Amino acid sequence: MRPDANWSLAICARDAAATPEDANAFAFAPARVPGTATQALIDSGGWSWDDPIPLDERDVWYRTTIAGAGLHILIFEGLATFAEVWLDDTRILVGDNMFVAHRVDISLSGEHCLSIRFRATSAALEGRKGRAKWRPRMIQPSELRFARTSAMGRMPGFAPPAPPVGPWRPVQLVSREKPEILSAQLSTRLDNGDGLVEIELEFSAPVASATARCGDVVCTLVGAGGNRFLGALRLPCVERWFPHTHGSSRLYHISATIDGENALLGSVGFRDIAIDRGSDGLGFSLRVNGVDVFCRGAVWTPLDPLSLQNDPAALARTIGLAKEAGVNMLRVGATGVYETEEFYRACDAAGILVWQDFMFSNFDYPVADAGFVASVETEARQFLKRTSGSPSIAILCGGNEVYQQAAMMGVAEANWRSALFEDILPRISAELRPDAHYVVNSPSGGALPFHSDAGVAHYYGVGAYRRPLEDARRSNVRFASECLGFANVPEACALGNDFGAAPLSSPLWRPRIPRDQGAMQDFEGVRDHYVGLLYAVDPQRLKADEPERYLDLSRAAVAEVIEATIGEWRRPSSSCAGALLWFWKDLWASSGWGALDWSGAPKSPWWAMRRAFRPVQIVLSDEGVNGLHVHCLNESGAPFVGKIALRCYRGRATVIMNADREIEIGPRGSISLRDCDLWGAFFDTAYAYRFGPPSHEATIATLIDRDGVTIAEAWHFPIGRPAALFAPIISVDVFRDDKGYALRLETDRIAQSVKIEDANLTSDDNWFHLAPGASKIVRFHEPDVAPCGTVAALGAPAISYRAR
Known part of the structure; x- marks a missing residue:
């Protein structure tokens, strides 16, 4: 009851x-x-x-x-x-x-x-x-x-x-009269290819007999006093659980029979987690079942920060959007709450790793208080026991920015190291979740906790500290457990619903812009910096004179920065092994940090993540006088066979350089090529040598599979994005096939940051670039709903479409 x-x-x-x-x-x-x-x-x-x-x-x-x-x-x-x-x-x-x-x-x-x-x-x-x-x-x-x-x-x-x-x-x-399961602790480990499941059940009343089952494997549970029963299952030759980007996320369902009544105890998975520190001992790279995993995702926030409840449909939809975006890790941050069992089960099933903070943030906690420590130990033990069978939990972290906070305020290391994070929490974690890796604090590991070139970092060089995009490489980031925080503007329809026809003039707009206490600039100012940097405009003047264009450039700039930074970090020779964006979902109606707005609808960062996080991916890196390099990644367990197409465009639609290269990438493999490898001769693709005026405004690398399907694209603007703004004319064809309604888009010239606005539908891509001569199919999350909306690009008027 x-x-x-x-x-x-x-x-x-x-x-x-x-x-x-x-x-x-x-x-x-x-x-x-x-x-x-x-x-x-x-x-x-x-x-x-x-x-x-x-x-x-x-x-x-x-x-x-x-x-x-x-x-x-x-x-x-x-x-x-x-x-x-x-x-x-x-x-x-x-x-x-x-x-x-x-x-x-x-x-x-x-x-x-x-x-x-x-x-x-x-x-x-x-x-x-x-x-x-x-x-x-x-x-x-x-x-x-x-x-x-x-x-x-x-x-x-x-x-x-x-x-x-x-x-x-x-x-x-x-009731104490009839036995009910009060707790079910399932602990797993691997043993020579077999999966061992240790089971501990506690009942509300005495039980005569209890057995546990997984498939055909059955064990008898033995009474251990106090209405507790213990047992173990050995499952032969289990299939390993992988994050969905790298393999199958296999789960095994455990049930019990208690005095003749059947009950489902839960699901478990088997995987091995290790941390590779690299040859210099300063790295932080997750290995799952012996496979290197580039972890990418975001910091999770409560779905409803006011009630702290997870509506089942909203949870399923939000985790589904994370998986669709290629997210393979979510960090439950210390400024929130421990999540429900339903959340961890959803991550288990979706193949999404969880970085789990214990709920300690920023403060100097009173570890000399015996009562406080006893309460903390109970807290940690209860959480780890109720989530003990979850394979998604990979990282247990002592807390958030405790060491960073002290170090930034000039406190000596001897005074900010704490037994809470150095002894109490790691000891309990090792006892109850030896299959997960413990991190003392986020961030930590560098000469100072907030240095990004060792351990785990909260990297805001690109972002709050307004460094150039090149800083993502210069800072030698090893693993960004937070990064890329911006005041992300919701889509136009959501903005109108929440803030009215003139959102920038709404009395709610400014107070809800996220900011750090004591900082001179809020995160709208941070975003504006990159709007100016990427598009050579004055954001403040644009905000006053052309508010709609300002909002569109704001959405586009964030997407561009995210794709560029993640692409830099995913290069095969990059030092970085993970990037978790700050954060996944807004806490209320606002231009907040989230990739999703407060209602759970995608914003431009979500589509940027979806492109940047693809398991099979192509990336361009500007290596200066060493040319433009093309990197192809294959995180799947099967070989990739296809080709690279490299094109340089001048003016509206003139292709001045054109090359294809057949490639094969092995499982979990990558290849890197120089532009000259494809051209067969020197061409100043990156416009580094500058022997005369620039020859082109854009370079596009396309990864195409053996069936001719475009898997991924990467763009490079050698003289900046403004030079490639050409007021394109986009054609839109609405059609319906066995997968539902879709749009077929074509353009007569380069179209930057193409946006699709439909009040009733969510497209599977948005804020993308479109090359002339190409045809792009865009589908919707609601395939059976007739689309009706507009398509536009930066510098071009909107084109209306409607299903007939």
């Missing part, structure tokens, strides 16, 4: 009600559980973004009625944060860690009132003693270092000002 219905909520001044009887003086309104006070206020119309209730300054009461007879267990999977639980007039639980689950044995005789008081965070933290060695500005107030709660809602310029308060994870009522 889950007492999730008929909950109600009241909000009062801090310490205004000490008991459930005192709370009767306040008005209660319906509330959803699991959920948060913010969610309940939004549901009831009691929340205003103009004047949000400071929930950290209020007490919040939840209550419901439960009924039953005899012995039961109340299970609270998550209470945010300083919670007192009352059964009728008796206090039965006190909790102070949002990330810890609790069980309470109770005896019922009819109906009872279950009440939960969430004490104001400000009141609970008053009087906490201990001087911090450093004080970060990102998370407020600084006393939160004593609290085990999420930073969500407490980071100005980062997230909606709505801190999570309430029973944010399910509340369950379980």
Whole structure:
């Protein structure tokens, strides 16, 4: 039974009600559980973004009625944060860690009132003693270092000002009379090609017999006292689990029979994770089952930062978009929350690796406090046990920017190294998840934690620090666990829905631009820098005079920077082995950091990632006087046979250089060629020697498979993108085949950053370049919905289309 219905909520001044009887003086309104006070206020119309209730300054009461007879267990999977639980007039639980689950044995005789008081965070933290060695500005107030709660809602310029308060994870009522599974821990390891699954089950009541099964393999579970049963399955010659970019993500389903009743325990996968440090010992390259994996993806954020709930359809859609974009790693960052089992199961099934932070960010945590350490140990153990069978979890990371924060504030290394990250968390991780790799902090590993040429980096050279695109190579990045953060503009339809016809003039626009506290420029200013750099315009003047063009160039610039940087890092000779963008999905309606907007719809970075992350890929790199180099990558387990086509275009559509080369790339292989290898002679493709005026404005490399299908393209603009803006005329043909509706696009000259706007559909490509003479097919996520919209390119008017 889950007492999730008929909950109600009241909000009062801090310490205004000490008991459930005192709370009767306040008005209660319906509330959803699991959920948060913010969610309940939004549901009831009691929340205003103009004047949000400071929930950290209020007490919040939840209550419901439960009924039953005899012995039961109340299970609270998550209470945010300083919670007192009352059964009728008796206090039965006190909790102070949002990330810890609790069980309470109770005896019922009819109906009872279950009440939960969430004490104001400000009141609970008053009087906490201990001087911090450093004080970060990102998370407020600084006393939160004593609290085990999420930073969500407490980071100005980062997230909606709505801190999570309430029973944010399910509340369950379980009878002691009939056995139910309270916990199922599945641990896996490989043994000479076989897969071993160690099983530990805990029941609510005594069990006479229990067996576990996977396919034809069965084992008897043995009682271990306290309604616990243990056993192990040996699965012969198991198929390894790979990230989807590199192979099959095979899962094995484990079930149990308990006193004659069948139950599904979960699914497991088998893989080996290793870290290759390189010949200099400074690298960080993930190897899965002995295969080098370039990890690419983004930092995950809660799907709904206000309720902290994952709608099943929204979760499936969002993970599906990640897989479609070629994402093979998501980082669950320390400024959020530990995710639900459903999230990790979705990543397991999709073949997406998870970099999992423990929820510690920026602060100097009180590790001398024995109570704090005990709570943290419980938190870590509970999380690792409930996700123990998940093959997607590859990296366990002590926390986010703790070491960086201290080092940037001039604190000596001896004072920022912490037993929390150096001893407690790695010890528990090694005990419960020896199959995952532990990273002490993100970032870490360099001479200073924030140096990018060793270990894992938060690389914002290209980005917040406004370095030229070439800095992505100069900085010698080894693994970017954060990178490429920009204020990413949503698509036009979403922008209109959220901000009206003139979004830049909306009173919501500026306050919701993401920013770092104390920085001189927000992330719109960062994006504007690259708009000016790439397109030789004055972004501020353009914003005032031509706002629509400004927004289009903003979308295009971010996509171009992402593709260029990821292409640089994926070169075979690159030092970089991973790039996780900051971040995956916006937290509210805004020009936020996300590749998806707050509703889950793609923005221009999503399409850029989809192109840049392809497992079979072609990349161009400008090597200066050494020419333009062509790199072809094949991450699949099968050989690739096809050809490279290299073209140089002058003016509107004149091909001045043209070469093809048949190629074969072995499994997990790559090849690199110089432009002269294809031309057969010298030609200044990169316009490095400058013997006279430039001969061409664009070079296009195309990777074509043996069936003549274009797999990937790469573009190079030797004298800059503005020189190749030619006001193209694009033709659009709407057709329907056995795969559904699609568009066939052609252009009479180079078309840069072609955009497709359709109010009802999402295209599988957008903000792409189109070469003259080529025909491009664009399909939709909704193949049976008739398309109706416009196609345009930079510098060209929109062309309308409609299915007939």
